[in-house]
Amino acid sequence: MAADLARDRVGAARRGATTIADRVVAKIAAQAAREALDTVPKGATRPHASVVVHRDSARVSVSLELGYPSDLGRQCGAVRGRVRRRVEELAGLEVHEVAVHVEKLHSAHTAQDKTRERLR
Numbered sequence: 001m002a003a004d005l006a007r008d009r010v011g012a013a014r015r016g017a018t019t020i021a022d023r024v025v026a027k028i029a030a031q032a033a034r035e036a037l038d039t040v041p042k043g044a045t046r047p048h049a050s051v052v053v054h055r056d057s058a059r060v061s062v063s064l065e066l067g068y069p070s071d072l073g074r075q076c077g078a079v080r081g082r083v084r085r086r087v088e089e090l091a092g093l094e095v096h097e098v099a100v101h102v103e104k105l106h107s108a109h110t111a112q113d114k115t116r117e118r119l120r
Contacts, residue, residue, distance in 0.1 A: 020091050025051045025058055028090050029083045029098075033062045036082035037075060041067040041106035049083070058093040060084075061101065068105035076100040 029049035034040070037047070047064035060083055066075055080098040087095050 020053070020093070022051050022053050025053055025060075025087060025091050025093065028087055029060045029062060032083045032086035033064055033079045033100075035086075036079045037064070037066075038070070039067060041065060041108075044104070044106055047079075053093065056092075056094055058087060058091070058095050059097045059099075060087065060095060061099045063101045063103050065104040065106060066102055068107045072102065076102070 026049045029051060030047050033047035033049065040046075044065035044067075047062055049060055049062045051061070052059045062079060062083060064079065066072060079100050083098045084095045087093055
């Protein structure tokens with residue numbers, strides 16, 4: 001019986017290939033960016049990502065909004081690291097680049113001033 005199983009096995013090269021759609025990798029990257037952020041500012045949109053996959057590697061671009069004042073460099077570094085690790089772990093792709101684009105800064109002071117203006 002064991003000899004029959006060994007004979008029926010197909011080599012890895014003949015089994016085919018698994019491909020992961022770019023949009024799936026983008027969703028993984030966006031979720032990883034959310035996980036990496038300390039807090040999401042009130043009124044901020046969720047991070048979104050776009051990717052370019054070529055063979056077994058990916059280039060990722062993440063757009064997000066951050067609170068201000070905060071350590072922007074540390075937060076962007078945390079996002080880059082988390083996105084790289086999660087895409088490599090979950091999709092099995094080597095990540096050559098993670099570009100982080102801060103689309104907007106949300107200030108707690110500005111948000112309070114706008115609330116006061118609306119209440120008057």
